[in-house]
Amino acid sequence: MGLLARVLRAALTPRSLNRSQTLVVAERLSAATHLVASLELLARGEDRKPGGVNDWSISRQNIRHRGVTAQRFFDVVSGPRASAALHVARAASAAFLLAPTDRWRKGRLIANAVVAGTSIGTFPGQLYGTDGSDQASFLVQAAATVARSSRQPRVADAALWFLGLQSTLNYTASGWVKMVSPTWRSGRALPGVMRTVTYGHQGAWQLAERFPRSAKTVGHAVLAMECLFPVVLATRGRLAPAFVGSAAAFHLANAGLMGLGRFVGAFCAMHPALLYVTDPRRRSPGAAGESPRNDAFPAVAGALAAATLTGAVVAQARRGREVRRGHPGQRRIETRAGNVLAYLPENLGQDGPVIFFESALAATDLHWDWLRRVLSPRFPTVVYQRAGYGASEYRGARPFTLASAAEDFVDLVGHVAADRPVVIVGHSLGGYIAMRSGELLGDRVLGVVLVDSSHPGELDRSPRQAGGAAMLDSTLRLMAPSMRLGLGPLLQVPQSFGHLPADVRQPALTQYRDARLWSAAHREWQATRADFAAFDGQLPKLRARVLVLSAGSTLKDDPVQADLHRELGQAGSGATHQVVDGADHDTIITREDFANQTADHIRAFVLNVTGGRREGSDR
Known part of the structure; x- marks a missing residue:
């Protein structure tokens, strides 16, 4: 009982890094994703040449609805040479963020801004070879840019709150989308995914077929973790370590079984922010004179969301x-x-x-x-x-x-x-x-x-x-x-x-x-x-x-x-x-x-x- 009590106490105790440490860890996890993505795309330069899967003369059809100005901008940055230059800049900036340059605020601000900006420029021309990890890591780098743009702690706290709420939204939306599917509700999803050519894993599929009840339990556990993720915010951080740990384990399993390695860095980069904003201890002055966490962002965001939702419902009726x-x-x-x-x-x-x-x-x-x-x-x-x-x-x-x-x-x-x-x-x-x-x-x-x-x-x-x-x-x-x-x-x-x-x-x-x-x-x-x-x-x-x-x-x-x-x-x-x-x-x-x-x-x-x-x- 003593061991079980200690495990439960560890799982239910709010914990987080301080503000500066949280920001650095988030930056580095996300930067690793950008670095790997750019190196992979640079290694496949033939994809951007005529006839390649990312041939811009073909891919540009995807932005025809965005207007003349956007089309001209992306025409400039999406050619083979320009695209390669942007990826080199992104990779170099991501490497800088991974280096021990924590005290150079302006340098990290510029690096974050370059990574975020080049991600915008390269995305339309790299539809094949990118995935949800690129979008998640872009949000992290954009939030880090905002946090580094000011010396005011409340600005950094607002950026970290954004990442914490975004992480919660990611898992919740993913869970309820799965909940709509009868395949996920019945427990058949895990064997089905493991059997596919794109994401399948023969060994995992064989285990799921051999132990269907266990496979069903794992599938339902994923659903429960994602659908119930908002309780992290509702329980004042007590369940944050358990849910964040479960989510990290989920991404690591996906990396090993499904080849989604970049998802680990991209989505786990938001986890430090979530632990930070749910830790009740950060509301009061901490060690080394760190100022209390500013919690104005969720209140303002909630009010804006409510007003936006009300306006959207009225517009829908009209x-x-x-x-x-x-x-x-x-x-x-x-x-x-x-x-x-x-x-x-x-x-x-x-x-x-x-x-x-x-x-x-x-x-x-x-x-x-x-x-x-x-x-x-x-x-x-x-x-x-x-x-x-x-x-x-x-x-x-x-x-x-x-x-x-x-x-x-x-x-x-x-x-x-x-x-x-x-x-x-x-x-x-x-x-x-x-x-x-x-x-x-x-x-x-x-x-x-x-x-x-x-x-x-x-x-x-x-x-x-x-x-x-x-x-x-x-x-x-x-x-x-x-x-x-x-x-x-x-x-x-x-x-x-x-x-x-x-x-x-x-x-x-x-x-x-x-x-x-x-x-x-x-x-x-x-x-x-x-x-x-x-x-x-x-x-x-x-x-x-x-x-x-x-x-x-x-x-x-x-x-x-x-x-x-x-x-x-x-x-x-x-x-x-x-x-x-x-x-x-x-x-x-x-x-x-x-x-x-x-x-x-x-x-x-x-x-x-x-x-x-x-x-x-x-x-």
């Missing part, structure tokens, strides 16, 4: 009202299921079949804008929003299924097109829903256009799709609650939004940040997984002709899609298959040049199925 008002010219109908569908008809007085557009999962109706602008002057068109998206309403009279989505669409066609023939254009999941709808409508459908469409067998036959499905499930569970909390402005804007017509980008983004879109997407995804799991190999039968449009990048990245797309075409009375070279799953309709190619294929297809002039004879 955003929701704006989305529900809809676009000018939109109309609404109520389906037999009680749902309300908002739709935008154009040129309905024009002769010929009415073209209906069926959107992808978690997409806005404005994703079709390039195609709508090209096709509506020539044909009657209708762009609509499925139940729950945008200005449409899902009233939940019965459980949502893909069959009920198709029935809603049939009601829309009957209301808008009466007895006129129709052509259905569907993108991604919208393509499969278009097939389901086309089967119900029978001879009324002259043609179905499947734009990089989903196939109900893709989760079984495509490892790439199966892998993405698990991640998508966890993501969609979190999105709607996050949007309701007003976190929409933090949502990363997909690159495809930057390709949309300038006048619809903001309305599309407003929809994308609306909680209702993500609730609808999660509901549809659950229905999709159930539908695809029950797939018996029989696709919907269409009496109409089918045009299959594949994005070139889709076929290149996932060769299984070629067979899936060919099978989709065979579901109709005749099929044409076209590939839009260079386009990916989104840009095939959202980027003007690819969208124009897609529109040309659709125009020629519609003229063909209606007996009109063939492709090339009319625009």
Whole structure:
């Protein structure tokens, strides 16, 4: 009992270094991460040359949405020579911080600033070869720069409080994201990770398979440690050594088993700050006349966070009202299921079949804008929003299924097109829903256009799709609650939004940040997984002709899609298959040049199925 009492006393006793020591240890742990990262990237100089994985002429596409000034800046610093120079400067500064230069405040200030600044400059051009450790160590170095910029202890304390709170947030967010996953909750996550090619470890996987209860216990212990991490702050430091020690052991285990060595220095660099700010002894004058810790930062940060959250929730409510008002010219109908569908008809007085557009999962109706602008002057068109998206309403009279989505669409066609023939254009999941709808409508459908469409067998036959499905499930569970909390402005804007017509980008983004879109997407995804799991190999039968449009990048990245797309075409009375070279799953309709190619294929297809002039004879 005496030994157990001493162990418990040691684990529950607040402990920390003094202010100066804490700052130095944090700097050095983080600097080690930067030094290793830069040396690794310098050793792989071929990656930055033409054709390399970090070829800037290709990587710069990732910053197209950041504005002209940012693009010019990163063009200057991301070339092979400039990038190498920045890494040399970062490595040299990190080495200086690791050296015994503790008393040279100005020198360490400059070194911290160089490491932080060069990290900003190099990151966009080094997406392959960087990871979360780079971001964490950047925060440490930036905070250290602030702490070194003043001789006032309260400035250093504010910087250390920032790191302590950031560390707590890192673990808490990571834990609750895992908690959403049924794989983590069931205890299957650890064996699954250890079996992967990227992070797997054969010995650990074999042990997890041999001792499943132990593996489950370890997985649940990780969840508990991360989800409960805020108790470090709530218990006045008593549990800080235990939690910080557990987190450090977790990172060391990941380094040994998964090769995540840089995570040790990056995330453990925040631990000294967390121990310092939770140690109650630091509130009073310490040895050698050290001034008491200043605890103003968490109070100020908490007040600002509360004010920001309140403003974000108010903004989210306003955003929701704006989305529900809809676009000018939109109309609404109520389906037999009680749902309300908002739709935008154009040129309905024009002769010929009415073209209906069926959107992808978690997409806005404005994703079709390039195609709508090209096709509506020539044909009657209708762009609509499925139940729950945008200005449409899902009233939940019965459980949502893909069959009920198709029935809603049939009601829309009957209301808008009466007895006129129709052509259905569907993108991604919208393509499969278009097939389901086309089967119900029978001879009324002259043609179905499947734009990089989903196939109900893709989760079984495509490892790439199966892998993405698990991640998508966890993501969609979190999105709607996050949007309701007003976190929409933090949502990363997909690159495809930057390709949309300038006048619809903001309305599309407003929809994308609306909680209702993500609730609808999660509901549809659950229905999709159930539908695809029950797939018996029989696709919907269409009496109409089918045009299959594949994005070139889709076929290149996932060769299984070629067979899936060919099978989709065979579901109709005749099929044409076209590939839009260079386009990916989104840009095939959202980027003007690819969208124009897609529109040309659709125009020629519609003229063909209606007996009109063939492709090339009319625009």
